[in-house]
Amino acid sequence: MSLLRRPRGWAVLLTLAGVLLFLRLGVWQLHRADEKEALLRRYAAAAEQPVREFAAADAAPPAVDVLPHVRVRGEYLPGREYLLDNPRHDQRGGVEVYAPFRPQGTERLLLVDLGFLAGNGTDQTPQLPPLPGGTVELTGFYQPPPGVGFEMGGDALARQQNWPKTSIYLELGDVAKDLGASLYPRVLALEAEPASIYTREHTPDFSAMPPARHRAYAFQWFTFAVVAVVMFLFLHRKRKAQRGDLR
Template identity: 70%
Template sequence: MKWLRRPSWFALLLTLAGALLFMRLGVWQLHRANEKEAILRRYAAAENEVPRDFAGVAMTPPANAFARVRVQGEYLADRAYLLDNPRHDQLGGVEVYAPFRPQGSDRLLLVDLGFLPGNGTDQAPQLPPLPTGEQALQGLYLPPPGVGFEMGGNALARQAHWPKTTVYLDLPQVAGDLGSLLYPQVLALDDDQAAIYVRAHVLDFSAMPPARHRAYAFQWFTFAVAAVVIFLMLHRRRPSKRRTSHEQA
């Protein structure tokens, strides 16, 4: 190509490495968007499934689906955990979790009772008493909320009174706090119009929905194109002054 000056190996390799990196990041973002859309489809399908017996999936939840289950047992009296960073955070309030012992089990199941709106103050909302005696529950058996980066150590161990408040729901910490083994996932109860809790089966992808992954993918692909364009512009031959003067004559 006569219009292109011969580039140095360093410039060529640098441009190639940068373009390939940007392309790989763009493909990865598209992959994450497709993954999340698949999760959302499985989540929506699970809500319409006939509930299955909890014992069948308790320790081995399906890898590529969300199980809708039914389980019988009893709540632990006067035990509850308040998650202080729920997906309804703009309303103020807490997501409430209570330990539940299924019939004939030596493990506890953590039940997501739902979201309890705040009362306009910094104080935690007043919890209604848990039902006593044998209960039949139904809902989605889901992975627990992400833990993230927790600062300050185990906040549950420093609290002496119930309910206990936390900004991260860490199942091993909850198990240690209760002195009992826990099932690996939590039960998000089905919606109940008579319940005081807000129960919305919505996966929390608000921070990074599939559409935002695709926007980032477009950005990375644009960077790849820009790297190639900049390389070509910097190595484009400019017409010599002699040739320009001859053409003008």
């Protein structure tokens, strides 16, 4: 004998839709946790790698999940800095500073991430320290460029006449067009330097939403799915007959 009353069709569909939605959100949170942990492992592995020559790393394009630890010699292009106005460093105001660099033996330019410079954003352009002149040797991580998005109004760099130029997104194609030169497909994030005015913390900052919090949210969504099923069963259970009902 069944313990449940025959449910209405809309109740079944509503419960099923809710359970599937909660399960989907829970799985998505688990995937986000795995992605962030993989990214943190990638940066940790890069820091332990031996330093390679940049030319060798570029000759064999690295896989997407590999961040080569490289050394490169060449010269900066002075007075051509770019300021990224949306860095994430402890929620402080400031900019991430990038400068074009010409490695020896090539006309192709490499965009160098000099680091984060604290300030009040680009409303008050910070005073940038001069770049070293002549041939210099740089060491850092050859990593993908900063993420891009949709910028209202199109290419902000083309509309600016003075340097440094600022943008809330930094698209390598726009930078190459602005400089009139070809760029390497990745940027060089310089290693930390105690004496530098720049803050160089290239490991992603997940303090606001660490992987563990994603898993906690996943547990909540899965719990909601279980609660939805329990509520459905509770509301459709057969009640015991009362004495008055037997007359």
